[in-house]
Amino acid sequence: MQVLPAVENKVAQHELQYTILPAQVDSTVADEMERITRKVGEQITQIGLFTVEFFLTNEGNLYVKRLSPGPHQSADVYTTATTTSQYTLHMRAVCGWPVAEVRVMDGAVMKPLRPEQLGAVSVQIQIKPDWHWRFFPEGSHLYGELTVLGPGQGN
Numbered sequence: 001m002q003v004l005p006a007v008e009n010k011v012a013q014h015e016l017q018y019t020i021l022p023a024q025v026d027s028t029v030a031d032e033m034e035r036i037t038r039k040v041g042e043q044i045t046q047i048g049l050f051t052v053e054f055f056l057t058n059e060g061n062l063y064v065k066r067l068s069p070g071p072h073q074s075a076d077v078y079t080t081a082t083t084t085s086q087y088t089l090h091m092r093a094v095c096g097w098p099v100a101e102v103r104v105m106d107g108a109v110m111k112p113l114r115p116e117q118l119g120a121v122s123v124q125i126q127i128k129p130d131w132h133w134r135f136f137p138e139g140s141h142l143y144g145e146l147t148v149l150g151p152g153q154g155n
Contacts, residue, residue, distance in 0.1 A: 001041045003034050004082075005104050009053075009074050019074040019110045021081050025056065032062055040067065049090040051075065073112070080132045080147040081108035106149040113143040121146075 008023035009016055023030065037052045044050065044067075051072040053065040071086045079085040083103045092099045113121055113135075121143070125133055135144035 001038065002099065002102065003037050003041070004075070004078065004102055006030055006033050007074055007077055016073055016112055018112075019077045021077045021108045021110075022104065029056060029060070029062060036062075036064065040064075047096075048093045049075075049086055074110070076134070076145055077108050077110035077147060078102070079134075080110075081106050081149060108147050108149050110145055110147040112145055115143050118143060 005021060006023040006025070008020040008025065010018050010020075023033075025033075033052075033054055036054075040052055041050070046069055049070055049072075051068040051074075053068065055063045055065050057063075071090055075086040079087075082105060084100060089099055089102070121133075124131070124146075130149075132147040132149070133144060134147070136142055
């Protein structure tokens with residue numbers, strides 16, 4: 001079992017606004033999140049990726065929000081900022097193949113792109129060649145995702 005570095009999600013009106021890697025929490029909170037995730041992982045029999053989501057109150061209380069089997073949208077940030085993607089990890093685990101240790105190469109922010117942002121994306125893609133753009137097929141709920149790397153654990 002491997003626990004990936006925690007990410008922080010900003011959600012508004014039940015929609016993901018952005019994901020930050022690594023999560024901007026103090027080390028005691030990060031340690032407790034990892035401890036709980038390991039404990040959950042030891043108790044479930046699922047093979048492959050799963051997500052443990054938490055709520056963190058302003059007072060510093062930590063609550064488990066939900067467990068989700070399989071890939072999760074916010075984990076797409078790993079594709080650009082780490083040595084692998086959540087999809088590769090999941091497939092390797094399900095197939096019973098060895099899974100490499102995930103290393104964070106850089107900090108990152110990942111933002112889902114909505115169809116109404118097409119104009120802004122068209123401009124930014126021309127002037128931001130170092131940004132990482134991922135576009136989805138027509139008919140998808142989202143237009144794609146943007147990941148921007150920054151100072152992280154790998155630097």
